[in-house]
Amino acid sequence: MQRFILIVILNMFVFGVRAGxxxxxxxxxxxxxxxxxxTVKKLDNNNQSVPVWRSATLEEFQETHVSQKPLVxxxxxxxxxSGNALSYGKIFDHFLxxxxxxxxxxxxxxxxxxxRILCGIRKDVLTKACRADEQAEYLVSFLQxxxxxxxxSLIGFSFGARLVxxxxxxxxxxxxxxxxxxxxxxxxxxxxxCGSLTPKGRYGQALSVTEKMLIHVNPDDETLCFYPxxxxxxGPQAIGKKGVLMSGLxxxxxxxxxxxxxxxxxxxxxxxxxxxxxxxxxxxDFRQYALFE
Numbered sequence: 537m538q539r540f541i542l543i544v545i546l547n548m549f550v551f552g553v554r555a556g557x558x559x560x561x562x563x564x565x566x567x568x569x570x571x572x573x574x575t576v577k578k579l580d581n582n583n584q585s586v587p588v589w590r591s592a593t594l595e596e597f598q599e600t601h602v603s604q605k606p607l608v609x610x611x612x613x614x615x616x617x618s619g620n621a622l623s624y625g626k627i628f629d630h631f632l633x634x635x636x637x638x639x640x641x642x643x644x645x646x647x648x649x650x651x652r653i654l655c656g657i658r659k660d661v662l663t664k665a666c667r668a669d670e671q672a673e674y675l676v677s678f679l680q681x682x683x684x685x686x687x688x689s690l691i692g693f694s695f696g697a698r699l700v701x702x703x704x705x706x707x708x709x710x711x712x713x714x715x716x717x718x719x720x721x722x723x724x725x726x727x728x729x730c731g732s733l734t735p736k737g738r739y740g741q742a743l744s745v746t747e748k749m750l751i752h753v754n755p756d757d758e759t760l761c762f763y764p765x766x767x768x769x770x771g772p773q774a775i776g777k778k779g780v781l782m783s784g785l786x787x788x789x790x791x792x793x794x795x796x797x798x799x800x801x802x803x804x805x806x807x808x809x810x811x812x813x814x815x816x817x818x819x820x821d822f823r824q825y826a827l828f829e
Contacts, residue, residue: 557605557640558629559597560589562618562647563674571677577622579629587629589622603683606641606827609675612808613694613727614650614664621647627809631816639827646675648699662766665727668695672702679703679717680710689826690721690746691815693808694759697726697776701739708741720825722750724811725757726776733775733793734784743789750825752811753779756799759806796821 562575578592601607610628612621625645632643648671653660679688692700700721707719732739743749754760757777764771779795801814816822823829 558625558643560622560625560645563671564618564649566674571674601683603686606687606689607644608641608689608826609644609646611646611692611696611699613696615652616650618647621645628812631813639829641827664695668698669702672699672706675703676706684716687718687828693724693811694727697723698728701728701732701742704742704745705739707745719746720748721746722825724752724815725806726774727763728775729772730775730778731772731781733780743792748825749793750821751780751795752798753795754799754802756804757806758804
């Protein structure tokens with residue numbers, strides 16, 4: 537994995553990156569009282585061969601946002617620092633260079649406080665599962681301030697997929713959102729119960745908000761093998777390993793879901809960068825679910 541990341545970074549220095557319209561937002565400085573108090577950065581060329589992150593503001597993002605230009609929001613999982621998320625933002629920008637040749641879009645890396653807590657792995661993971669759900673409030677606040685008719689795709693990896701689904705769940709109670717936003721969603725190695733999207737599940741109304749949902753499933757994911765132990769021995773499997781439990785879903789809800797088995801591409805890996813790269817290699821899916829083509 538480290539060798540792969542090094543190769544990508546070296547390629548970036550040789551060939552450059554897209555740096556067309558890439559942003560970074562960090563919720564670590566946000567509060568319940570001030571959910572819009574985000575750390576904001578933009579990736580700029582600044583007449584350099586390698587683009588750099590510069591400080592920006594939420595107002596700058598909002599003023600330059602074009603509603604019909606798809607906004608692709610990518611959300612990481614557990615054990616990710618703000619600095620590492622910034623690095624991944626550059627790498628993902630590089631991955632998407634070819635795709636934007638025929639479709640302009642805005643890329644946003646959404647970062648949340650997921651650094652490792654030194655209190656044991658199980659306690660850390662349980663804490664982050666709750667935190668991912670709580671963090672959805674900040675993303676909802678951000679989405680509600682977007683311009684009318686904005687197109688938004690939400691891509692969540694691991695606990696980031698959990699954050700995406702709770703965002704959709706909260707938005708399902710916000711009726712005006714139906715007329716303001718078009719939302720599509722992608723779950724990569726989703727660390728949430730396989731029955732979460734059923735009517736009685738934790739995110740039972742999430743599918744009512746999203747136009748379409750793409751789910752990458754990897755039965756060989758070694759990390760998600762331990763997911764059932766978060767609750768109890770024999771607990772529910774993760775959606776990223778087992779797929780969606782379809783029982784109880786309406787025909788309309790079922791039609792919204794597309795599942796893709798990515799075991800051949802990822803093997804036993806549970807990694808943010810390779811999961812995202814695998815998504816972009818399925819270019820037709822990426823264009824449909826992320827770029828609204």
